[in-house]
Amino acid sequence: MLGLMWRGLLVGSLAVAASAAVRADDVVKIGSIYPLTGVAASAGNYAKQAIEIGEDIVNSPHPGLEKLLLGEGKGLPNLKGAKIQVDFADHQGNPSVGQSQTLRLITEDKVVAMLGAYQSSVSFSATAVAERYGIPFLVADSSAPNITGRGFKWTFRPTPIGTDFAKIYSKFLTELKAQGTKVDNVAFVFENTDYGTSVSSVVSDAIKAAGLNVVAMISYSANSTDVSPQVLQLRDKKPDVVIFISYTADAILYMKSMKTLDYKPPIEIADDSGFSDPAFVTSVGNLAQGVVNRSAWSMGPPGSPTAIINELYKAKSGQNLDDTSGRIMQGFFVLADAINRAGSTDPAAIQKALIATDIKPDQLMMGYNGVKFDETGQNILASSYLIQLQGKEYVSVWPAANATAKLVLPYKGWE
C-alpha cells in the first residue's frame, strides 16, 4: 500500500514538474538507450546518428520534408514551438544496464518519454522500468513478439514483427500465383536458434494457410563448416520457392555452395539479417542476383522526402540509411508527433496521444501502412517492402505501388 502511494506520489510529482509552462525557447527532453559500446556498438551508433538527424528535422526547416510528421521544422507547434532534445545513454547490450539507464534518464534527466533499444532483450527489461514509473516507452526497432502483450500500458511499438513478415511473404507469393507463376512448393532453410526457429514457424504457418505446400524444413547450425548436403537436399526436392532465415557467415557459405553445386531455385527469398549485411552484398552479391529480401526502407527517387533524408544521413554517417536505422528514426518521429499532439509534457497526456495515434502512410518515411496501436501497443499497420538484389544494390520491387524497379524472375544467382 505504501509502495503504491509512493509510486502515485512519484508519478504525480513527475507530471507536475514536467507540465510546468512551456515557452518557445524551452526544450522537451526524451531519453534514448542504445548499445553505443559492446558487440552491437556499430548498430547502436548508427541508431544514434539516425535519431540526431530526426531531431534536426523536427527542430529546423528542411525543404522537401514538409509532408512528413513534424517535417515543417518548427519544433513542436502545439508546445509553442519548443525544441525537442534527446538524451542518449549507453546500455552496452546489457539488459540490466538498460534498466538502470532508463531509471536514471527518468528520475534524474526528467525525460518525458523513452526510445530504444535495438536488442530485444534490453527493450524487454527497460520497458518494465518505464511501466513502473508511468513514462511512455516507444520500442522503435526490437522485433521479439513477447515485448508487447504483457499487459503494459506504457509500451508502444511501431515496427513490424515476425507475424507481419509472415503476412508479407504469403501475400507476395499468392499474388505471384495469381499471375501464373508456379509457387506451390516452398522449402525453408533456417538457422536453429530462436531467430530462425521462431520466424520459420510463423512464416510456414502463414504459407500453409495460404494454400501452398511446405515441402522441406531444413534447420542447421549457423556455424556449420559445410552446407553442401543441405543444398543437395534442396536440389532433390525441387521446391519452387526457397526461404532462407540465416546469419551472415552461413548465408555467404550457402551462396558459394549453391554456385559450386550449380543449384538455383526459381524463386529465392531471404529474411533480412545475413542477407542484408553489407558484407554479404560485397562478398557474394554477384552470386545472389535476384534474391528477394525484406526492408521497410526504400530510398525512393531523387528529390523525394526519403531521398532527402538519406542524403542528410549519409552526410553524417558516411553510409546509406539502412532498414534498422530507418525504423529507429521513424520511431522517433512517431514519438515526437505524439508529444506534439498531447500539447503537453505530462506523460499521461503523451500516453493518451499515443493510444489515439492514427498516422497515414504518406506522413511516414518507412513503408508501413500507417501507425495505429492495438491494446497491447503493437502497430497493427506495420508492414515492409520486398526488395530484390539487382546488381550491387537492393531495389524496392513490391508492392508495385512503392516499387522503384521491376521484379525480375526467375532467380538468376550468378551468370
Place this chain on the structure above:
Amino acid sequence: MTLTLIQVIVSGLLVGAVYALFSSGLTLIWGMMNVINFGHGDFVMVGMYTAFVVMMWLHGGAGWIGPAAGLLLFALGVAVYYGLIRPVMRGPMLAQILSTFGLALFIRYTAFWIFSANFVTLPEGALGGTINLGGIYLGMPQLIAGIVAIALTIGMYLLLTHTRVGSQLLAVSEDRNAAMLMGIRPDRMQALAWGLASAAAGIAGALMAAIYPISPTIGETLALTAFVVVTFGGFGSVPGALLAGLMIGVVQALSAYWFGPIYRDVAVYAIFVLMLWVRPQGLLGTA
C-alpha cells in the same frame, strides 16, 4: 547408387580433405613435443587473413597466398616457440595449456582490432570455379585443398623417415637428453617443428580463405573440428589425421543428407565416442 548420393560422398570427401589439411599442424606439434596448441585454430585464421591482405590490400595474385601465409606462419611459429613455449615448458603442465590458450585469445583480439568483426571474403573464383565430371561437381578450391593435404601428408612422412633433419626431429621427440648427447640441438629442432606445423596451418588457412567467409572468430569453430580429427586419427599421426578428416567429412555429409543437418554432429560424435572406447589411441596412433 544415385548421382546425388555420389555427389554427397564426393562433397564429403572434399570437405574432409580440408579438415585434414588444417588439422595436420596440430597433430605434428603434439607428436614432436607433447604440447597441445590451443592457438591452432587462430593460426589458421591468421593464414586466412594473410591471403586476404595479399589479394585485397597488396593486389597480389592467388599464387602468392599459399607461400606468403606459409612463410609468415613459419616465422610466427618459431617466434612463439622461443618467446612462449620454451619458457613455459619448464613450468607445470597447466602453464603450458593456459599459455597457448592465452596466445589464442591474444591473436584473436588482435585480429578484431586490425580487421574489425565484419566478415570479409576473397574475390569469387580466386582459386578457380567448379569442375563438372559427368554431373558430379567439384569445387576447385576444395580440390586444391585436398591435393595439398595429401601432398603435405606424403611430404611430412618423407621428411621424417628419409632425411637427416627428420631423424633429428624424431630423436628429439623420442628422448631430448639422449638426442642432446648425440650432438643434436633440441631447441633448434623443436623450433623447426613449431615452424613447420604453423606453416602447414598457414597454408591451410590461405586455401580455406577461398571457401569460407573470414572473421576473427573462425578459429574457434575450426579448432574444435581439428581436435576431433586429431584425436580420431591418433595424436601425433599425420596420415591418421588425413584418414580421420576424410572419414569425418563423409559421415557428416551422409548424415546431414539422410537425417538432416542438425544430426550430422550427433553421428560424428557417436562414432567418435565408440572409437575412443574400442581404440583410445586413435586410428593410426600408438598407445
